[in-house]
Amino acid sequence: MRKLIRIYTAFEDYFSGGMLFIGLTLVFINVVLRYFFGKPQSLLDEFSVYFVIWGTMAGLAVALRNNHHIKVDMLYNFLPVGGKWVVSIFSNTLGLAFAVFFTYYGVALVQNYILYGQRSTDSQFPLWIVNLIMPASGVMLGVRFIEKLCYLLKDGGKHWLAKNRGEQHGDGLHL
Secondary structure: HHHHHHHHHHHHHHHHHHHHHHHHHHHHHHHHHHHHHOOOOOOOHHHHHHHHHHHHHHHHHHHHOOOOOOOOOOOHHHHHHHHHHHHHHHHHHHHHHHHHHHHHHHHHHHHHHHHOOOEEEOOOOOOHHOOOOOHHHHHHHHHHHHHHHHHHHHHHHHHHHHHHHHHHOOOOOOO
């Protein structure tokens, strides 16, 4: 199981990082073509946007996994550890519900693009392929929310509560 988790984690990292790298490389190439050769390529602009968006959408799950997402925790920090546990369960359950919603409607969007055969204006690239990142990133987010919920609920929350009680006593433990 641990090997599967490591493989999936590597997939998330390399996929999101690779997509961003390719997208930004295409931007760089087009800048060079525009300013040094006077021949920008609209296809490079179009596909660089697609790759950057894919990298960003896949990176949402990486940010969630590493707790680098935006959160408002002003009230959360004043709660007792048991209250933090309950709020964490609620927020991750809500996040999982969002991931399910996002995946469902992402699949519906892709199906509509397939049904109507819509293509991009410049390259005539099928937009259903471009929009596959919607359900894919929804599934990736769902996996990470399930992982967080399993961690919170493991052993009735005793492990999480013990770790966070230590945080309150200033021993440097952080989630």
